Amino acid sequence: MMAPQVVSSPFLKPFFLKTPLSVASSRRQRRHTLPATFISVSGECPLTLEEVLSFLGHCPELSLGWFEEGQLVAFIIGSGWDKDKLEQEAMTTHVPDSSTVHIHVLSVHRHCRQQGKGSILLWRYLQYLRCLPGLRRALLVCEEFLVPFYQKAGFKNKGLSAINVPALTFTEMEYQLGGLAYARRNSGC
Numbered sequence: 001m002m003a004p005q006v007v008s009s010p011f012l013k014p015f016f017l018k019t020p021l022s023v024a025s026s027r028r029q030r031r032h033t034l035p036a037t038f039i040s041v042s043g044e045c046p047l048t049l050e051e052v053l054s055f056l057g058h059c060p061e062l063s064l065g066w067f068e069e070g071q072l073v074a075f076i077i078g079s080g081w082d083k084d085k086l087e088q089e090a091m092t093t094h095v096p097d098s099s100t101v102h103i104h105v106l107s108v109h110r111h112c113r114q115q116g117k118g119s120i121l122l123w124r125y126l127q128y129l130r131c132l133p134g135l136r137r138a139l140l141v142c143e144e145f146l147v148p149f150y151q152k153a154g155f156k157n158k159g160l161s162a163i164n165v166p167a168l169t170f171t172e173m174e175y176q177l178g179g180l181a182y183a184r185r186n187s188g189c
């Protein structure tokens with residue numbers, strides 16, 4: 001068995017899609033969303049392709065991609081946020097020099113799920129964030145069924161999020177990055 005290839009680049013490079021999927025939904029319609037192989041199980045992608053490219057342009061250091069043989073198999077898109085809890089505005093905003101990272105999306109290619117890749121990439125990302133000066137915590141929102149997944153990764157449940165889209169509610173999850181001087185000393189940062 002081949003050992004999994006470690007994330008090949010610290011930053012997710014912009015990627016261009018041949019066949020962007022337009023997710024037609026009765027709840028909302030989004031233009032140029034990520035391809036079907038990456039969208040969420042609920043069929044909604046939280047970011048449009050333009051938003052992904054915008055975050056990659058403004059804060060590439062807060063995104064991470066996993067590539068195998070040149071193909072993107074999983075990624076995380078993050079941006080800076082400066083308030084205690086995530087608000088609707090956080091969905092499209094990057095606040096520079098803030099102590100909080102908003103993880104907009106963690107996504108694994110449909111053909112590569114349930115192989116541990118999502119957990120591994122998230123772990124690598126959180127380790128990496130610890131090396132960035134000034135960062136104290138990571139926040140994200142997810143649907144209820146993914147709360148255990150993030151809890152296993154060390155996130156704490158902060159309750160119902162102020163962010164919602166019609167017919168969907170989200171739970172806010174928080175991960176404290178600080179206070180791990182030992183991990184920092186031994187992590188090669």
Ligand SMILES: CC(=O)SCCNC(=O)CCNC(=O)[C@H](O)C(C)(C)COP(=O)(O)OP(=O)(O)OC[C@H]1O[C@@H](n2cnc3c(N)ncnc32)[C@H](O)[C@@H]1OP(=O)(O)O
Nearest residue numbers: 040041105106107108113114115116117118119140142149
């Ligand atoms: C902030 C956010 O991005 S929230 C949205 C998360 N992303 C998405 O929904 C996009 C589509 N889904 C995916 O890309 C993937 O399924 C991810 C990122 C959720 C998980 O990545 P994977 O590589 O499949 O996960 P990994 O193999 O590391 O871990 C599997 C665990 O994930 C959890 N999990 C994954 N999908 C689901 C699901 N649909 N329902 C419930 N739990 C799930 C389970 O806890 C599972 O553990 P189990 O095998 O013991 O049941």
